[in-house]
Amino acid sequence: MAVTDTTEGRRRAPLVPWIKGALLTLGSVAVTMLGLLFVTFIIGRVMPIDPVLAIVGERASQSTYDAVYQQLGLDKPLLVQFLYYLWDVVRGDFGMSLLNARPVSEDIARVFPATLELATLGVFIGIVLGVPLGVIAAVRRGSWIDQIARVVALVGYSMPIFWLGLMGLLVFYGILGWVGGPGRLDIFYQDIVPSRTGMILVDSAIAGDWSVFRNAFSHIVLPAALLGYYSLAYISRMTRSFMLEQLSAEYVTTARVKGMSERAVIWRHAFRNIRVQLITVIALSYANLLEGSVLTEIIFSWPGIGSYITTALLSADMNAVLGGTVVVGLIFICLNILSDLLYRVFDPRSK
Amino acid sequence: MSDMTAPDLTWRAWLLTDAPTSRRHAQLASFYQGWLSLRSNTMAMFGLGILIFLLLVALFAPFIAPYDPFVQSLGNRLQPMGAEGHLLGTDSLGRDILSRLIYGSRITLYIVALVALIAPVAGLLVGTVAGYAGGWTDTILMRITDIFLAFPRLVLALAFVAALGAGIENAVLAISLTAWPPYARIARAETLTIRSSDYISAIRLQGAGALRIITKHIWPLCISSLIVRVTLDMAGIILAAAGLGFLGLGAQPPSPEWGAMISEGRRFILDHWWVATVPGLAIFTVSLAFNLLGDGLRDVLDPKDGGQ
Numbered sequence: 001m002a003v004t005d006t007t008e009g010r011r012r013a014p015l016v017p018w019i020k021g022a023l024l025t026l027g028s029v030a031v032t033m034l035g036l037l038f039v040t041f042i043i044g045r046v047m048p049i050d051p052v053l054a055i056v057g058e059r060a061s062q063s064t065y066d067a068v069y070q071q072l073g074l075d076k077p078l079l080v081q082f083l084y085y086l087w088d089v090v091r092g093d094f095g096m097s098l099l100n101a102r103p104v105s106e107d108i109a110r111v112f113p114a115t116l117e118l119a120t121l122g123v124f125i126g127i128v129l130g131v132p133l134g135v136i137a138a139v140r141r142g143s144w145i146d147q148i149a150r151v152v153a154l155v156g157y158s159m160p161i162f163w164l165g166l167m168g169l170l171v172f173y174g175i176l177g178w179v180g181g182p183g184r185l186d187i188f189y190q191d192i193v194p195s196r197t198g199m200i201l202v203d204s205a206i207a208g209d210w211s212v213f214r215n216a217f218s219h220i221v222l223p224a225a226l227l228g229y230y231s232l233a234y235i236s237r238m239t240r241s242f243m244l245e246q247l248s249a250e251y252v253t254t255a256r257v258k259g260m261s262e263r264a265v266i267w268r269h270a271f272r273n274i275r276v277q278l279i280t281v282i283a284l285s286y287a288n289l290l291e292g293s294v295l296t297e298i299i300f301s302w303p304g305i306g307s308y309i310t311t312a313l314l315s316a317d318m319n320a321v322l323g324g325t326v327v328v329g330l331i332f333i334c335l336n337i338l339s340d341l342l343y344r345v346f347d348p349r350s351k
Numbered sequence: 352m353s354d355m356t357a358p359d360l361t362w363r364a365w366l367l368t369d370a371p372t373s374r375r376h377a378q379l380a381s382f383y384q385g386w387l388s389l390r391s392n393t394m395a396m397f398g399l400g401i402l403i404f405l406l407l408v409a410l411f412a413p414f415i416a417p418y419d420p421f422v423q424s425l426g427n428r429l430q431p432m433g434a435e436g437h438l439l440g441t442d443s444l445g446r447d448i449l450s451r452l453i454y455g456s457r458i459t460l461y462i463v464a465l466v467a468l469i470a471p472v473a474g475l476l477v478g479t480v481a482g483y484a485g486g487w488t489d490t491i492l493m494r495i496t497d498i499f500l501a502f503p504r505l506v507l508a509l510a511f512v513a514a515l516g517a518g519i520e521n522a523v524l525a526i527s528l529t530a531w532p533p534y535a536r537i538a539r540a541e542t543l544t545i546r547s548s549d550y551i552s553a554i555r556l557q558g559a560g561a562l563r564i565i566t567k568h569i570w571p572l573c574i575s576s577l578i579v580r581v582t583l584d585m586a587g588i589i590l591a592a593a594g595l596g597f598l599g600l601g602a603q604p605p606s607p608e609w610g611a612m613i614s615e616g617r618r619f620i621l622d623h624w625w626v627a628t629v630p631g632l633a634i635f636t637v638s639l640a641f642n643l644l645g646d647g648l649r650d651v652l653d654p655k656d657g658g659q
Contacts, residue, residue, distance in 0.1 A: 028494070031494055031498075032497055032498050035498030039499075039502070039507075040510065043510050043511065043513070043514045046514050154643070155639070157587075157638075158586050158635055158639035158641075158642050160590050160593050160594070160610070160613075160631055160634045160638075161594075162593075162597050162613065163630075166613070166631070167631070169620070170620050170621065170624055174621045287503075288503075290503075291503030291505065294505050294594075295505070295594050295597065295598070298597075298598065309506065310509065313509055313513050316513075318513070321509070322510070325502075325506050325509075325510045328503050329501060329503060329506070329507075332501060332502070332503050333501045
């Protein structure tokens with residue numbers, strides 16, 4: 001690290017490439033975001049749905065049609081249209097939803113907390129179970145617990161998530177009645193606590209209304225466990241292979257020869273060294289949950305961004321579809337950058 | 352074992368020789384050794400067995416299926432599993448689920464084969480050109496790849512299907528469009544390591560052009576890592592296709608696509624669980640088989656990751 005160097009020149013030197021690296025990253029992020037917006041823009045243009053007809057209806061006169069056509073800027077060159085689109089997105093304007101005639105951005109802001117709540121709980125389950133499972137599987141390589149971890153991951157990679165969700169609902173809700181059904185709350189509990197964050201678990205905890213909290217929990221536990229299982233499969237697999245790499249390193253042998261306890265070797269030495277890689281993996285799986293929850297949300301009638309996009313899609317509400325896609329894509333990119341930055345900050349080797 | 356008979360033994364010896372006599376001989380020998388090491392992997396062979404079974408079922412669907420998968424029989428709807436004449440029961444329109452499952456294997460294989468043809472080839476083209484050309488071409492192509500990688504896959508596929516219209520071919524196209532970037536990355540990485548090797552310089556000195564070098568000397572060396580990746584990706588492709596079918600954006604009714612069958616059975620799940628359960632099990636089995644085979648192939652073709 002630069003801090004330990006004493007000479008002036010040496011201390012300053014590492015900062016310049018760091019800033020340069022950060023600027024380069026920012027630049028490439030900007031390009032990626034532009035590309036993402038361009039792709040959604042093109043999708044919106046090649047759409048078989050006529051945006052003008054969708055607004056004015058089939059019986060509008062030609063003059064009305066032309067007026068709206070010009071109002072939407074469709075008479076301008078494609079590049080100019082794209083710049084207009086960019087300007088709108090920068091201001092957070094995704095246009096109006098055709099279904100309910102409200103701004104898409106408001107709709108997204110309304111549904112997003114539900115997705116956030118579900119994905120956060122899911123990735124939490126994935127971390128709490130997946131990291132220890134991966135570490136133990138690596139330490140006891142070839143043991144029964146390693147085999148179990150292998151099967152758990154393999155099944156996770158091969159299982160259609162929507163089917164597993166259906167089966168979960170069938171067994172735990174339909175037959176056993178242990179959990180709440182689809183939706184976020186029973187109808188009886190709806191609109192009791194004031195919405196502050198949009199996340200019902202948090203809202204009800206703030207309001208101190210534990211009966212709502214319990215009901216919300218009984219609804220979220222199954223979909224969250226389902227998403228948790230998928231991130232568990234990924235996180236445990238990655239943890240295991242990172243740990244194996246560390247455990248075969250020479251410093252681990254040295255520590256063992258010194259007579260250090262096995263627990264200290266594993267957690268204080270080997271595990272400390274995989275933390276940075278783990279953060280990257282967790283950020284990636286969080287991003288995947290935020291987007292991959294589309295099917296889960298459909299199964300559990302969860303009013304999040306995944307259901308929002310799908311419903312909009314099925315009713316040909318293009319502004320809503322593209323707005324949702326852009327938001328999910330931007331979050332995806334941001335989480336990727338975040339994990340990249342954390343990597344740079346915490347791993348001295350990457351400098 | 353049949354290997355112990357005399358002619359087999361000589362074949363084996365010929366295949367396992369250390370000193371191949373021709374190029375073809377060396378190729379066959381290395382192929383055979385790979386096969387031997389794959390064969391010792393029980394789980395991979397299990398996966399391969401399932402896939403061969405699936406292929407046979409798809410091939411002989413009209414002969415195996417007890418009923419026409421499209422013929423409805425409303426008096427016979429929602430029969431339970433094991434009902435007379437209907438091993439896996441019937442769906443909400445009285446169609447035999449087993450027959451639909453059997454015909455559905457054709458759709459699954461069709462989707463898998465198409466995506467496996469489109470995505471890796473596109474990725475191979477982009478990746479090798481980027482890696483070989485370097486400079487601006489590389490920057491631009493890889494930037495485009497990054498943009499597609501940055502997109503969440505299912506959401507992008509949804510948006511594409513929305514633009515192209517629902518249907519099985521469009522679903523294939525949408526999945527391919529989201530699936531090619533990792534192949535481009537792999538192909539580019541391979542190209543970068545191959546490009547600077549001595550034998551490429553030698554060929555270039557002999558006057559070979561870029562096209563010849565890429566197609567004849569770089570592509571063959573990228574193939575094995577691409578095959579591994581394709582096999583491992585198959586599971587994801589099947590799941591994505593089933594997901595699109597489930598959402599009603601893939602294969603359209605009355606097509607017996609497995610994802611769409613789950614979606615159909617979903618409405619009756621509490622009273623008639625088998626309608627949605629059986630196709631889900633089929634999807635799971637096939638993607639599991641691809642994962643098992645992919646793991647085994649990776650150990651054989653890509654020894655540097657082996658055992659991890």
